[in-house]
Amino acid sequence: MDDEVEPPRIGDHYADLGVSQTANRAQIRKAYLNLARTTYPDKKLGKNTDTADFRKVQEAWECLSDSNRRADYDKIYFDVQDSWSSYRKSEASRRAREERRTAEEQAKQERKEAEAERIRKLDEQRHLAQEKARLEKIREEKMRQAEERSREAARRAWDEKQRAAKERIRQERIAEAEKRSEEAAERLRVEHQKAAAERLRATQIEERLDAARRIWEALGQASEASSQETEPTQFLPVDPCAHPQFQWPKQKRQAFYRSDILEFRDSGTAAKFIVGPAARCLASIVDINP
Numbered sequence: 001m002d003d004e005v006e007p008p009r010i011g012d013h014y015a016d017l018g019v020s021q022t023a024n025r026a027q028i029r030k031a032y033l034n035l036a037r038t039t040y041p042d043k044k045l046g047k048n049t050d051t052a053d054f055r056k057v058q059e060a061w062e063c064l065s066d067s068n069r070r071a072d073y074d075k076i077y078f079d080v081q082d083s084w085s086s087y088r089k090s091e092a093s094r095r096a097r098e099e100r101r102t103a104e105e106q107a108k109q110e111r112k113e114a115e116a117e118r119i120r121k122l123d124e125q126r127h128l129a130q131e132k133a134r135l136e137k138i139r140e141e142k143m144r145q146a147e148e149r150s151r152e153a154a155r156r157a158w159d160e161k162q163r164a165a166k167e168r169i170r171q172e173r174i175a176e177a178e179k180r181s182e183e184a185a186e187r188l189r190v191e192h193q194k195a196a197a198e199r200l201r202a203t204q205i206e207e208r209l210d211a212a213r214r215i216w217e218a219l220g221q222a223s224e225a226s227s228q229e230t231e232p233t234q235f236l237p238v239d240p241c242a243h244p245q246f247q248w249p250k251q252k253r254q255a256f257y258r259s260d261i262l263e264f265r266d267s268g269t270a271a272k273f274i275v276g277p278a279a280r281c282l283a284s285i286v287d288i289n290p
Contacts (some may be wrong), residue, residue, distance in 0.1 A: 008083040013060030013073065015084065021077060027066065032061040 014021050017031040039054040064070050073080075 006082060010076070010080050010083075011056055011059060012064050012080060012084040014077070016060040017064070028061070028064050032057060032065075036061075052087045183259065206240050 015025070018037060019027055019031050023031075035057040036054070039057055041051050041054060062069075063073055088185060
C-alpha cells in the first residue's frame with residue numbers, strides 16, 4: 001500500500017466553505033451557517049459522527065470572519081492553495097491507484113469466483129455425468145437381468161414343453177405297449193381256447209373211438225351168440241333211432257327191427273344195425289347203388 005501524504009497544516013478555508021477568495025463577510029457567513037447545519041454532529045443522524053468536517057468549517061469561519069486573520073491568511077493563501085492542490089492531486093492519484101488496485105483485486109476476486117464457479121460447474125457436470133453413468137449402468141444391468149430372466153423363462157418353457165412332449169410320447173408308448181399286451185393276451189387266450197377246444201375234440205373223438213371199439217367187440221360177441229340161436233327173425237317197424245353223434249339222416253327213412261339186426265333203408269343207402277345184449281348199436285353204412 002502506498003504511503004499516505006499528510007495534508008498541509010494550514011487548511012484551505014475558502015475551499016472548505018465553498019466560497020471564492022473575493023467573497024465578502026456576508027457570503028462567508030451564509031456559507032458557514034449552511035455547512036454548520038449539515039456537518040454538525042447532532043444533525044448527522046444515521047450518518048458518520050466524525051467531527052473532522054465540522055472542525056474544518058469552524059476553523060475556516062473563525063479565520064475568515066476576523067479581518068486581521070483573513071488579511072494574514074490571504075498573504076499566504078497562494079502557497080496554501082498550491083500545497084492543497086498538490087495534496088489533492090497526490091490524493092487523487094493515490095485514490096486512483098487505490099481504486100485501480102481495488103478494481104484489480106475485485107477483478108481478481110471475480111476471476112477467482114468465476115474460476116471457482118467454473119470448477120464448481122465442472123464438478124457438478126462431472127457429478128451429473130457420473131450419476132448419469134451410474135443410472136445408465138443400473139438401467140443396463142436391469143435390462144440385462146430382465147433379458148436373462150426372459151431367456152431363463154423361455155428356457156424353462158422350452159424344457160417344460162420338451163418334458164411334456166417326452167411324457168406324452170412315453171404315455172403313448174405305454175398305451176401302445178398295453179394295447180399290444182392286451183392284443184397278445186387276447187391272441188394267447190384265443191389260442192388257449194382253440195387248443196382247449198382241440199384237446200376237448202380230440203378227447204371226445206378218442207372217447208368215441210374207444211366206445212366204437214367196445215361196441216365192435218360187443219357186436220362181435222353178440223353175432224357169435226346169435227348165430228347159434230334158431231329163433232326166427234322178426235321184422236317189426238320201429239320208430240326212427242336218433243343217433244346225432246353218427247350224423248344219421250332223419251328224412252325218408254324206414255327202419256325194420258329184428259332181434260339181432262336192425263335194417264335201415266332210404267333212397268340209395270342201406271344201413272344194418274346189429275343190436276346186442278347190451279342194447280348198443282353201431283351203424284355200418286354201405287352204398288347199395290348198383
